Amino acid sequence: MPTLHIIYASTSGNTEHVVETLKEHLSSTQKDLTVSVQRAEEAQAEDINKGDVLLLASSTWNYDAVEGYLNMHMREFLEKRAKDADLSGKPVGLIILGDDRYYYTGxxxxxxxxxxxxxxxxxxxxxxxxxxxxxxxxxxxxxxCDTLMGCFTSSE
Ligand SMILES: Cc1cc2nc3c(=O)[nH]c(=O)nc-3n(C[C@H](O)[C@H](O)[C@H](O)COP(=O)(O)O)c2cc1C
Incomplete structure (x- = not known):
């Protein structure tokens, strides 16, 4: 059974909506696929190695008043708890949100x-x-979603 592990961060719920849309589509079209979803706030170092394919999702946000960073919770997860991770060639899909009112769009x-x-x-x-x-x-x-499914053949 192929597995997809999703770690996401969302401030106002937009990234969460995208992840939910993706998850619903996968559950109706990919019956063999097991999908697990986790918020970045709750993710520990070892979680980044879960799944045959890992999906990271976050909006673009500011940090110390400077724009163009990942959402604070995703940044903290990647830069602190998962800073020593070795993904060993793991296939990773990425979802990024942004807004064109900001200079560093996306x-x-x-x-x-x-x-x-x-x-x-x-x-x-x-x-x-x-x-x-x-x-x-x-x-x-x-x-x-359909292009994401190609990641499973590259993980074999
Ligand atoms: C304080 C703040 C900073 C932001 N900084 C950026 C940015 O630098 N670049 C960008 O493209 N979007 C930026 N955005 C827009 C968000 O990425 C966008 O609204 C996104 O849909 C929010 O998703 P979320 O609710 O999942 O966090 C910013 C929004 C806020 C409120």
């Missing part, structure tokens, strides 16, 4: 990629980048 993508590069993770598909209100962009999420 820059969380770059933050995630920097983490994968320095922790031996493999970005197994193009990241899903949702800019502005995710409500109404569900079709994009559902289409991306």
């Amino acid at each position: 820059r969380g993508t770059e933050r995630f990629m920097q983490y994968l590069l320095s922790h031996n993770g493999k970005s197994c598909t193009m990241p899903l980048i949702i800019i502005n209100d995710p409500y109404g962009q569900e079709e994009k999420v559902v289409r991306w």
